[in-house]
Amino acid sequence: MEVPFDLSTIFNKDSSIERIDQSRLARFTPQRYPALCKAIDRIGALSAKAQNLRKPLTTLDRILDSDDGQILYIYWKKPESSPFSTFIGFIRIARKKLYLRDFDDKQYIAEPICILDFYIHESEQHSEFGHELFEKMLESEGGIDASKIALDKPNETLLNFLKKYYKLENPVWQSTNFVVFPAFFEGIKAEPSNDDDGMHSARSTKRMFQNSRTSSPNNRTRHADAVSSLIHEPELTSPRIKYDPETPRGRKCIRDYGHSNIFG
CATH class of the missing domain: 3.40.630.30 (Gcn5-related N-acetyltransferase (GNAT))
Incomplete structure (x- = not known):
């Protein structure tokens, strides 16, 4: 060219x-x-x-x-x-x-x-x-x-x-x-195997999926209502956190939402 x-x-x-x-x-x-x-x-x-x-x-x-x-x-x-x-x-x-x-x-x-x-x-x-x-x-x-x-x-x-x-x-x-x-x-080292962690994660995911399904009286399975779970199982929700107003997170809450923490 x-x-x-x-x-x-x-x-x-x-x-x-x-x-x-x-x-x-x-x-x-x-x-x-x-x-x-x-x-x-x-x-x-x-x-x-x-x-x-x-x-x-x-x-x-x-x-x-x-x-x-x-x-x-x-x-x-x-x-x-x-x-x-x-x-x-x-x-x-x-x-x-x-x-x-x-x-x-x-x-x-x-x-x-x-x-x-x-x-x-x-x-x-x-x-x-x-x-x-x-x-x-x-x-x-x-x-x-x-x-x-x-x-x-x-x-x-x-x-x-x-x-x-x-x-x-x-x-x-x-x-x-x-x-x-x-x-x-050849001549380079493999990373540590994560097979055990991967299998554990897969089993945990399977259990979570199974637990998210409930059986109806006629033995037909249905998915649990996620919103209903939040309403009827409050213990699963994250605890409310109050931040010290002198910390960076606290100052951010004050800047964003005024002097009251809406999450508190």
Whole structure:
């Protein structure tokens, strides 16, 4: 994708892959670098189109407005015969705190690198540019292993890419639509099991449901009237509380309801 600007004037000339964090991206304002800013939005739109999404996941504003320190990796080149540059593809990443479960339903809390968007221009998809870009990202983020990343709503193309180049199979889908792979959980400790508490809670809920039903003379069940329960079982209501007028709660009652506490 052509960018009507010589990116070598602001990018590292010795590398085809540029790492741009939020603070640096904020300096590339639309007023000073309109071609670059528009190109980011354009290639984000192409990524959305390739994934059959209604709206782009990657825009300049979305990156700048995020609160998770997003980073954009851009694969670019500057043809010698042209005054302009070319965007080949990009990866957008961020570290996010995730609550994850493995296939055994064990829970983990982790803050991995997350792939939020990944795209190689359709004219270059049969090249190795995607692999080069991904490898550069892994290296730049501390040499992490591909199995230790998380994917945000990956499509089949990305899953096949990771299977081809990194032998990552059997994705573990999360309720949040993030995906990790079984090797992600190797070497990290699971959170303490809450199975006992969960079973106790489930039993308590069942008892509450059963107690909320009464039997009529003809053995047909009916739900207890909640309002009636409140009227005829006053012992279940919360005790009235009087607040010291010198406490924050007391002063709030005075401000809201005058000098008398309507709850008292």
